[in-house]
Amino acid sequence: MRNYVVCLPLVALIGCEATLPIAEVPTAVPPVVTEAAMPESNSSAKKLFEKIEKTEEEWKKHLSEHEYHVLREKGTERAYTGEYDKHFEHGAYACAGCGLVLFESETKFDSRCGWPAFYAAKAGDRVVETADHSFGMVRVEVTCARCGGHLGHVFDDAPGQPTGQRFCINSVSLDFIPKAKLKAEQLEVDAPPKPAEPAPPKGEE
Template sequence: MKYISIISLVLITACATQGQSKKDKSSGSYTINKTDAEWKSELSDLEYYILREKGTERPGTGKYDDHDEIGLYVCAACGNPLFNSDTKFDAHCGWPSYFQYATDSSVVELQDNSHGMRRTEIQCARCGGHLGHVFNDGPPPTGLRYCINSVSLDFIKEE
C-alpha cells in the first residue's frame, strides 16, 4: 500500500510527458529547454553550479546523504521522478546513492571523460540537469551505484 502514492505520482508524471522523449543524444534535445538566464533566475547559485555547470557538492554535506524517509526523490530543477527511497543505500561515499532509477524517463547516461577519468554521467532526462555519476560497485539486484548530488534532488515524502 505504501508504494501506491509513489507509483501514482510516477504515472501522473509519465502521462503528463507522454509524447515527449527523453534526451536524444544525437540532437541534445530535452523536454524542458530553458535559456541560461532562465535557469540562473530559477535556481540558487549552488543549484545552478551543480545542475547546469556539472559541479559537485562536497562529500558528506548533502541534505539527503543520511536521509531515510519513505518517498520519492525528484529533480530539483524540474520535478522529474528520479529515485524511489526503497532503492537508496548507504555507500559510505558521502553522497546519496541508489541502485536503480525510478522510471525509464528518469535519467540519461552520458560518457564523461573530465578530470582525467572515464565515468558515466547521469543527467535528468527531462531538463538535462547534472545529477552525478553511476558506478558498477553497487549492491544487488543491479550492481549499480547512482552517486547523486543532494543539491540536484528534492524529496516528496510519502503520505
C-alpha cells in the same frame, strides 16, 4: 608530502564522480571504467514527457546559486555535506530543476561514499547516461532526461545491491517528496494530460 597535499583538492572537487569502495571513506582517485562497458547515451529511450528548455539566464533566476552550479555547470557538492546523504524517509526524489520524479526511497542505500546512493532510477527513461571523460577519467554521467540537469554519476561497484550499480547523486540536484504527498505530486508531475471528453450530442444530458 607535497604530492599528498596537491591531490586533496582534486579528490574534493571530483567528489561523487569517483568510484569508491562501498565500505570505505574516500581516500584516492578511483580505478578507470572501461570504454567497452560504457553506454554512449540512452537518449533514444521512450519519452513520456516533454523536455524543458530554458536559457542560462532563465535557469539562474529559477535556481539557487548552488543548484545552478551543480545542475547546469556540472559541479559537485562536498562529500558528507548533502541534505540527503543519510536521509532514509519513505518517499521519492525529484529533479530540483524540473520536478520530475527520478528515484524512490526503496532503492536508496548507505554506500558510505558521502553522497546519496541509489541502486536504480525510477525508470530508464527518467535519466540519461552519457560517457564523461572529464578529469582524465572515463565515467558515466547521469542527467535528468527532462531538463538535462546534472545529477551525478553511476558506477558498477555495488555488488551487494540488486543491480550492482551505485547512482551517486548530489543532494542539491534533488527535492524529496514524502510518501504522504507522493501520489498527488506524482500525478501532477508525471501523468500525461487527460484527453478532453467529447461533448454530448445536442438534446442529451
